[in-house]
Amino acid sequence: MKPYVYNEVGKLKVVLLHRPGKEIENLTPSSLQDLLFDDIPYLTVAQSEHDVMASVLKSREVEVLYVEDLISTVLKDQEIKERFLDDFIVFNNINSLELAQSIRKFFLNLDQEKFIEKIICGLRSNEIDMQNSSLSAQVRKEYPFFIKPMVNLYFQRDPVATIGKGVSINRMSTGTRRREALLMDYVYKYHPLFKDEEIPRYYNLSDPFFIEGGDILILSPKVLAIGISERTEPEAVELISKRIFAKERFETILAFVIPQTRAFMHLDTIFTMMDVDKFVIHPKLTDEIEIFSIKNIKGDLKIESENGKLSNILKKHLKLSGIEMVKCGGEDPIVQDREQWSDGSNVFAICPGTVITYSRNYVTNKLLRKAGIEVIEIPSSELSRGRGGPRCMTMPIVREDI
Structure with a gap:
C-alpha cells in the first residue's frame, strides 16, 4: 500500500486508529501530568465511543487499520521482535x-x-x-x-503523518510519547502492506528537533500548513520543509506561530478544514496570528513574514475567491472557551463538507450545519478527557484527490 494524502478533505480511503486499551487503566491521579492527561477516562465507555467512530468510518467505505494489529503482524518475526524490544527498552x-x-x-x-x-x-x-x-x-x-503506559496512543495523528506520497515518523516533544512513533517506524519498515513500497521519509526518530502530526495540515496539493507550537520546533519545520520540497510537488509551506499553551496544544486544536473553502477556528485567531510562508527557490528556503487576516492569507495561497471561517463556540466567549477545551475546533473530514465531531460541542456543531456542513456527531464523555478530538484520533493513509 502506498500512502497518498494531498489534501485534508478528499474522500478518505484508508485510516489508522488505535482502540483505547488497558493502558488507560494504568493512569493514576499522581501520573496524570507526567502522562499528559487532565483526567482518567472510564475505559469501557471510551472503547464504546471509539467503536462508534470506527463504525461511522466503515459505514462510509473507509478501510480502518489498527496500529496494534499492524505491529503484531510485524513482530511475529522473532528476529524483528528482538530488535524491536532492544529499541523499545532504549526508548523507555x-x-x-x-x-x-x-x-x-x-x-x-x-x-x-x-x-x-x-x-x-x-x-x-x-x-x-x-x-x-x-x-x-x-x-x-x-x-x-x-x-510507563502509552495512554496517548489513541491519538494516532501525532506519532506519524502522511504527507503526499511519504511519511513523517515524528520525534515527539515528550519522552512519554516518543515511544509511540517507534511502533509505526517498524510497521513502515517491515509490515507486508508497506515494506516493498518505496515510501519517502520526511522525518525520522533520529532527527534532533521536535515535531508532532497534530501540527501538520495539508491544505491543498500545493500548500501545507505546519504549526510552531509547544510540541513542534521551528528548526523541525525548516528541516522537514527541505525534505518535502526535494521530493514532493508542494510549493508553499505556511508556518503558523501559535501560543505555546496547553489549550492550544497543536495547530489542529485551533484550526481544521471542513471543505476546500470552509474552516472551523478558535475565534481568537481570526485576526491575530503570526504566519511565515516558506518556498523552495533553487534548493534554498525562502522565508517571508505574512501579514494580514488569516482568511485573506488563505485565499491568496489556496487561490480561492472566498473563505468561510466558522468560530468555535460562536460569539459567546464563555462557550468559545468551553467548546475549545473540548476540541470543538478539532473536526475530521471524511469527504468534502462532511466531518466527524464530538457531540458535546453542540453550539459549534449547530454553526457548522448552518454553514452547510454535514456533521456526524460521536459520543465523547470519556474520549475527550484525553484532550484530543476526532482529528487527533485519526491518521489518514490514503485520501482521494479533490
Missing part, C-alpha cells in the same frame, strides 16, 4: 543493564497477544523480581512502572 530510558536484561526476558516469555498488550499498557514494577540484583530497580520501585 532503561539504563540499568540488569533491569534491561530482566525486562527483555520477561517480554520474550510472553505470548504474542500479551506481548503487544504489555508494550502498550506498561510494565509495573511489581511484575519483575529485581531484589538484590539491581540498585536502579530497587531505588525506582516506588514508582509503579518500569515501563
Whole structure:
C-alpha cells in the first residue's frame, strides 16, 4: 500500500486508529501530568465511543487499520521482535543493564497477544523480581512502572503523518510519547502492506528537533500548513520543509506561530478544514496570528513574514475567491472557551463538507450545519478527557484527490 494524502478533505480511503486499551487503566491521579492527561477516562465507555467512530468510518467505505494489529503482524518475526524490544527498552530510558536484561526476558516469555498488550499498557514494577540484583530497580520501585503506559496512543495523528506520497515518523516533544512513533517506524519498515513500497521519509526518530502530526495540515496539493507550537520546533519545520520540497510537488509551506499553551496544544486544536473553502477556528485567531510562508527557490528556503487576516492569507495561497471561517463556540466567549477545551475546533473530514465531531460541542456543531456542513456527531464523555478530538484520533493513509 502506498500512502497518498494531498489534501485534508478528499474522500478518505484508508485510516489508522488505535482502540483505547488497558493502558488507560494504568493512569493514576499522581501520573496524570507526567502522562499528559487532565483526567482518567472510564475505559469501557471510551472503547464504546471509539467503536462508534470506527463504525461511522466503515459505514462510509473507509478501510480502518489498527496500529496494534499492524505491529503484531510485524513482530511475529522473532528476529524483528528482538530488535524491536532492544529499541523499545532504549526508548523507555532503561539504563540499568540488569533491569534491561530482566525486562527483555520477561517480554520474550510472553505470548504474542500479551506481548503487544504489555508494550502498550506498561510494565509495573511489581511484575519483575529485581531484589538484590539491581540498585536502579530497587531505588525506582516506588514508582509503579518500569515501563510507563502509552495512554496517548489513541491519538494516532501525532506519532506519524502522511504527507503526499511519504511519511513523517515524528520525534515527539515528550519522552512519554516518543515511544509511540517507534511502533509505526517498524510497521513502515517491515509490515507486508508497506515494506516493498518505496515510501519517502520526511522525518525520522533520529532527527534532533521536535515535531508532532497534530501540527501538520495539508491544505491543498500545493500548500501545507505546519504549526510552531509547544510540541513542534521551528528548526523541525525548516528541516522537514527541505525534505518535502526535494521530493514532493508542494510549493508553499505556511508556518503558523501559535501560543505555546496547553489549550492550544497543536495547530489542529485551533484550526481544521471542513471543505476546500470552509474552516472551523478558535475565534481568537481570526485576526491575530503570526504566519511565515516558506518556498523552495533553487534548493534554498525562502522565508517571508505574512501579514494580514488569516482568511485573506488563505485565499491568496489556496487561490480561492472566498473563505468561510466558522468560530468555535460562536460569539459567546464563555462557550468559545468551553467548546475549545473540548476540541470543538478539532473536526475530521471524511469527504468534502462532511466531518466527524464530538457531540458535546453542540453550539459549534449547530454553526457548522448552518454553514452547510454535514456533521456526524460521536459520543465523547470519556474520549475527550484525553484532550484530543476526532482529528487527533485519526491518521489518514490514503485520501482521494479533490
